[in-house]
Amino acid sequence: MKHNKLSDYFALTMTKIFRLIADNFFAKRYGHRAVVLETIAGVPGMVAGVCMHFKSLRNMKTGWGPYISEMLAEAENERMHLMIFIEIAQPNWFERRLVLLTQAIFSIFYFILFVLFPRTAHKMIAYFEEEAVKSYTDYLEMVESGKLENIPAPQIAIDYYKMKKSAKLSDLIVKVREDERSHSIVNHKYADLNSNDAVIENKPEIKGSLFNNYKLEKFSEGIIRIEKN
């Protein structure tokens, strides 16, 4: 439990630091904010997916498939957010350099964090995603209040979300915000499953980090079937 508190504290502190940097750097430039931050958002899911894929290979064990798929799907979803917002705002020269630097630093940082402290890694992303929900809510308010023009949604977004042809930027932001909310829920779930004091309903004999000690089936659908290794 003590360990979890420290892990939460670290995850929350990192989130506050990132939020402060983003708020100061982008201020109310929401389009640019979305583009730059989505380049970072695509990293954690891919790192987690690759790490768990390798873990499955080297341990020669089943049970991680749904988790790997969910993580890779998250990375792909974030990449699509980027492909969509790049149609709305083009980053300037400095922002492009910033993306290169941030990708190098954040990818290595997240890889190390995920390998050593997967619970903390998932918690941090869960909190980041909560901040993303708030940022997109602010963005939506700016558009709905007329401070930003409610332009037509780009074609790529209409195709991806299967929206009607007349969809607007505000409709798009609502969709993206829903994605971020679900990423937050998913990452909280994996953080909890990866706690040292995780317990499963009706299975009091099972304790400890579920990732390491048990085979998990149907992990992502909330139906958790556990087999002892």
Ligand SMILES: [Fe+2]
């Ligand atoms: Fe995103």
Ligand SMILES: [Fe+2]
């Ligand atoms: Fe996200």
